[in-house]
Amino acid sequence: MKRTRILVTVLAALALLSSSCGTSDKVASVSITAVNGTGGFDNLVGIGGTLQLQVMANYTSGKQIDETNWSTYTVTPFGTDDSVPGIPLPSPPQTVTINATGMMTAVQPAYCTWINLNTPAQPAWYLTGYYSVTAKYHNFTSQPIFIGVASAAPSSGTSCGPS
Numbered sequence: 327m328k329r330t331r332i333l334v335t336v337l338a339a340l341a342l343l344s345s346s347c348g349t350s351d352k353v354a355s356v357s358i359t360a361v362n363g364t365g366g367f368d369n370l371v372g373i374g375g376t377l378q379l380q381v382m383a384n385y386t387s388g389k390q391i392d393e394t395n396w397s398t399y400t401v402t403p404f405g406t407d408d409s410v411p412g413i414p415l416p417s418p419p420q421t422v423t424i425n426a427t428g429m430m431t432a433v434q435p436a437y438c439t440w441i442n443l444n445t446p447a448q449p450a451w452y453l454t455g456y457y458s459v460t461a462k463y464h465n466f467t468s469q470p471i472f473i474g475v476a477s478a479a480p481s482s483g484t485s486c487g488p489s
Contacts, residue, residue, distance in 0.1 A: 351387045356397070358382075358461045358468040367453060369440075369474045370422060370432040371489050379428035381461040381468060394428045397461040401430075405455025409438040409478040409486070415455045421475055422457055430459070436478030440487030451488050 360368040361378040370377055381397040382390045401424055403415035415421070421437040424430045437455075444450035458470040476487030 356466040356468045375432040377430045397463045402458045407437045408454045432477040438478045438486035
């Protein structure tokens with residue numbers, strides 16, 4: 327009697343396991359965001375200013391898993407530094423760093439990638455340059471996220487960028 331019960335239990339367990347055969351949950355895409363970011367253009371304010379990035383692996387089942395610490399990052403500069411008008415942002419980037427945990431930091435030399443097209447009292451900020459950041463996890467590359475830098479005074483002598 328006991329052997330029959332054990333055999334039935336084993337067969338029932340195998341039937342449950344085999345019922346999920348043929349289905350798989352695979353990474354479908356990877357996305358990158360700034361934690362507590364604006365969802366558009368984010369900003370590094372001041373020397374030492376930081377922005378934590380987060381990389382999510384999006385699976386075919388709909389689940390998402392944080393893969394920030396297992397991703398690699400590419401930072402590409404575009405545009406100019408407004409603290410010295412017309413100077414292109416250096417490549418490779420020298421005014422920002424990004425570590426293995428996705429923490430982006432503004433470092434020396436200081437830059438300002440913003441220009442105020444209005445008055446100091448009512449600023450209308452416009453990006454003259456930015457850093458495009460993508461994350462790679464396995465064979466998937468995320469969409470870019472765009473980061474402005476406000477670590478130096480702009481050529482106008484007022485503040486640099488939204489804070």
